[in-house]
Amino acid sequence: MNAPMPTILHLVQSNTLSGLVQSEIERSILSGELRVGERINESGLATRFGTSRGPVREALRGLQECGLVRSEKNRGVFVREISITEADQTYDVREALDELIGRRLAQSITVKQLEALHALLADMDAATAGHDIARYHALNLQFHDALVEFVGNARLSECYRRLTKELLLFRLRGLQDGGGFGVSNAEHKEIVMAIASRDPARAGATLRAHAADSRARMHKALDTGA
Amino acid sequence: MNAPMPTILHLVQSNTLSGLVQSEIERSILSGELRVGERINESGLATRFGTSRGPVREALRGLQECGLVRSEKNRGVFVREISITEADQTYDVREALDELIGRRLAQSITVKQLEALHALLADMDAATAGHDIARYHALNLQFHDALVEFVGNARLSECYRRLTKELLLFRLRGLQDGGGFGVSNAEHKEIVMAIASRDPARAGATLRAHAADSRARMHKALDTGA
DNA sequence: CCGTATTTGTCCGTATGTATG
DNA sequence: ACATACATACGGACAAATACG
Numbered sequence: 366m367n368a369p370m371p372t373i374l375h376l377v378q379s380n381t382l383s384g385l386v387q388s389e390i391e392r393s394i395l396s397g398e399l400r401v402g403e404r405i406n407e408s409g410l411a412t413r414f415g416t417s418r419g420p421v422r423e424a425l426r427g428l429q430e431c432g433l434v435r436s437e438k439n440r441g442v443f444v445r446e447i448s449i450t451e452a453d454q455t456y457d458v459r460e461a462l463d464e465l466i467g468r469r470l471a472q473s474i475t476v477k478q479l480e481a482l483h484a485l486l487a488d489m490d491a492a493t494a495g496h497d498i499a500r501y502h503a504l505n506l507q508f509h510d511a512l513v514e515f516v517g518n519a520r521l522s523e524c525y526r527r528l529t530k531e532l533l534l535f536r537l538r539g540l541q542d543g544g545g546f547g548v549s550n551a552e553h554k555e556i557v558m559a560i561a562s563r564d565p566a567r568a569g570a571t572l573r574a575h576a577a578d579s580r581a582r583m584h585k586a587l588d589t590g591a
Numbered sequence: 592m593n594a595p596m597p598t599i600l601h602l603v604q605s606n607t608l609s610g611l612v613q614s615e616i617e618r619s620i621l622s623g624e625l626r627v628g629e630r631i632n633e634s635g636l637a638t639r640f641g642t643s644r645g646p647v648r649e650a651l652r653g654l655q656e657c658g659l660v661r662s663e664k665n666r667g668v669f670v671r672e673i674s675i676t677e678a679d680q681t682y683d684v685r686e687a688l689d690e691l692i693g694r695r696l697a698q699s700i701t702v703k704q705l706e707a708l709h710a711l712l713a714d715m716d717a718a719t720a721g722h723d724i725a726r727y728h729a730l731n732l733q734f735h736d737a738l739v740e741f742v743g744n745a746r747l748s749e750c751y752r753r754l755t756k757e758l759l760l761f762r763l764r765g766l767q768d769g770g771g772f773g774v775s776n777a778e779h780k781e782i783v784m785a786i787a788s789r790d791p792a793r794a795g796a797t798l799r800a801h802a803a804d805s806r807a808r809m810h811k812a813l814d815t816g817a
Numbered sequence: 818c819c820g821t822a823t824t825t826g827t828c829c830g831t832a833t834g835t836a837t838g
Numbered sequence: 839a840c841a842t843a844c845a846t847a848c849g850g851a852c853a854a855a856t857a858c859g
Contacts, residue, residue, distance in 0.1 A: 381664050382848075383652065407825070417849040419645070422826090423652040426609065430656035432749075438607050439825060439855050454744040461691040465683065518680040520757070523658075524750050531746070608826075633846070643828040648847090665834050665846060 386414055387424035394433050394444055395530065397537045401446045405434065432531055447535035449587065455535075456580040459528045460573050462513075462521065467556070467572035468565040469516045478515050482557045485511065489550050498546060506533075508553060512572075552578060612640055613650035620659050620670055621756065623763045627672045631660065658757055673761035675813065681761075682806040685754045686799050688739075688747065693782070693798035694791040695742045704741045708783045711737065715776050727776075732759075734779060738798075778804060 390410065393399045405425065411418045425442045428434045436442040447455075485508045492501040506529070513525045552575045559571035616636065619625045631651065637644045651668045654660045662668040673681075711734045718727040732755070739751045778801045785797035 381662075408823090418825090419648075419848060419850095422645075423649055426649045426652045427656045430653045436607075440857095441825065451746065454746045457691065457695075457744055458688070458747050458750060461687045462684070465687040469683075518683055520677065520680045520754070521684050524684060524753075527750075528746070630845095634844095644846090645827060645829095666836095667846065 381420075382416060383420035383423040383427075386410070386416065386420045387427050389414065390421075390424055390428060391431075391433060394428075395533055395537075399444050401444050401534065401538045403444050404441050405444065407441070432527060433534065445534060446538055447531055452532060452535040452583065453580070455528050455531050456576065456583075459525070459532070460576040460580075462525050462528070463576040464569040464573040465521065466513055466516055466525070467560065467568035467570070469518070470512065470560045471563050471565040471568035473517070474515065474560050474563070478511075479557070479561055481511060482508070482560075486550075486554055486557060489553065493546065493550055501546060501550075505549070505553075512556075548582070549575070549579065608642060609646035609649040609653075612636070612642065612646045613653050615640065616647075616650055616654060617657075617659060620654075621759055621763075625670050627670050627760065627764045629670050630666075631668050631670065633667070658753060659760060671760060672764055673757055678758060678761040678809065679806070681754050681757050682802065682809075685751070685758070686802040686806075688751050688754070689802040690795040690799040691747065692739055692742055692751070693786065693794035693796070695744070696738065696786045697789050697791040697794035699743070700741065700786050700789070704737075705783070705787055707737060708734070708786075712776075712780055712783060715779065719776055731775070731779075738782075774808070775801070775805065 390399075390405075399405065407418050407421050407425070411421045414421070425434060425436070429436050429442065433445055434442045435445045485504060489501055489504045489508065492498075492504055509529065510526070513522050516522070552571075556568075556571050556575055559568040562568070616625075616631075625631065633644050633647050633651070637647045640647070651660060651662070655662050655668065659671055660668045661671045711730060715727055715730045715734065718724075718730055735755065736752070739748050742748070778797075782794075782797050782801055785794040788794070
């Protein structure tokens with residue numbers, strides 16, 4: 366389990382030092398290593414990475430624009446804490462984008478892409494059977510990432526990933542997982558079927574419904590758990 | 592009437608030096624002062640702003656994440672040039688978000704907000720009558736910015752503004768304005784009416800159609816102009 | 818309330834890589 | 839192809855602001 370891990374979402378463009386630092390800090394945040402609300406120490410990270418503070422500062426500025434950290438003048442940068450209201454708003458946007466994703470995929474999906482999706486479904490089934498919740502979680506992210514990627518719209522991917530990261534950050538805040546574990550796996554199959562039917566309206570509605578259900582699960586978990 | 596000035600979209604978070612520098616560079620880009628594709632000279636900007644290169648570098652990193660510039664290792668950062676394909680993809684997302692905006696506004700719009708929109712419509716009429724294309728352009732941005740702001744969804748506003756900036760950048764590339772000048776003013780009135788009717792489906796469809804028309808105007812301008 | 822320590826904000830110097838004659 | 843000039847990438851140091859005792 367040393368592994369480079371299911372490095373959740375690594376697409377931080379560059380081979381420059383500050384780019385690498387940004388990837389690493391992002392990973393630290395999304396993995397929960399840096400707790401939400403916690404202040405981030407520039408010097409600490411710099412020494413930890415063996416660099417000077419310059420690249421760290423640039424990386425943090427990037428993450429700020431990315432929405433993963435917030436910054437207070439002369440006080441430092443903090444891991445951003447997403448409120449329930451903000452998560453709700455994020456879901457609002459995500460539903461709209463998910464519908465778009467579904468509509469587009471129904472028009473453009475290839476057999477090869479469908480095979481990839483089916484493979485992911487099988488993996489998720491296996492994870493569910495084995496009660497490997499961590500793996501299911503990673504696969505769930507991969508599944509939705511694949512969907513948006515298959516659309517072939519870079520702008521859409523960018524927006525969607527940003528929202529995904531924010532929701533991931535929100536889940537770290539509390540203890541509940543809006544994923545719903547095995548529950549959402551059935552929905553995933555419906556999604557793939559709807560896309561395979563090549564009916565844009567149906568695929569769009571199915572994906573939107575999945576996002577809505579995910580939101581509902583979040584609320585339910587909040588009511589019961591918190 | 593006196594107007595808050597042409598400062599197109601200033602919401603660049605901070606009072607820190609690098610924040611100010613970022614705002615200024617962004618303004619320079621969006622105003623066309625820095626031409627698309629042009630390489631940005633760090634030292635040049637630093638001396639121009641009377642700062643060192645540190646804040647400039649941080650600002651550029653922020654603008655990179657923001658999508659306004661791209662960076663090549665050991666070569667520098669360049670003002671990003673949006674291709675027609677990318678603009679098209681951006682419109683795809685924008686249409687989806689515009690529909691969301693319309694649906695939400697139909698549910699939540701207040702009389703005070705409607706008054707503000709009507710005031711903007713009047714201003715745009717005046718600009719059209721006076722053939723003040725620059726002012727119409729600014730008001731057009733204000734109008735759509737007001738719409739998304741009235742939804743009260745920060746995440747949505749953020750995504751939408753990002754797309755708007757990209758499309759603005761695209762228009763700077765060529766010479767055509769996808770705004771359509773007076774043509775789109777009639778559509779703006781339809782939008783406000785649809786929202787005032789408090790029918791989510793109608794408002795959503797109207798706003799989506801407006802975005803689609805804007806995209807169509809862009810293509811038409813490209814076919815004839817370029 | 819004041820002094821000290823830590824951290825951030827900024828600046829400058831050096832090395833490395835790229836473009837040009 | 840080589841050498842020169844220039845810009846970026848990074849590291850280190852100083853000053854200001856904040857937090858703590």
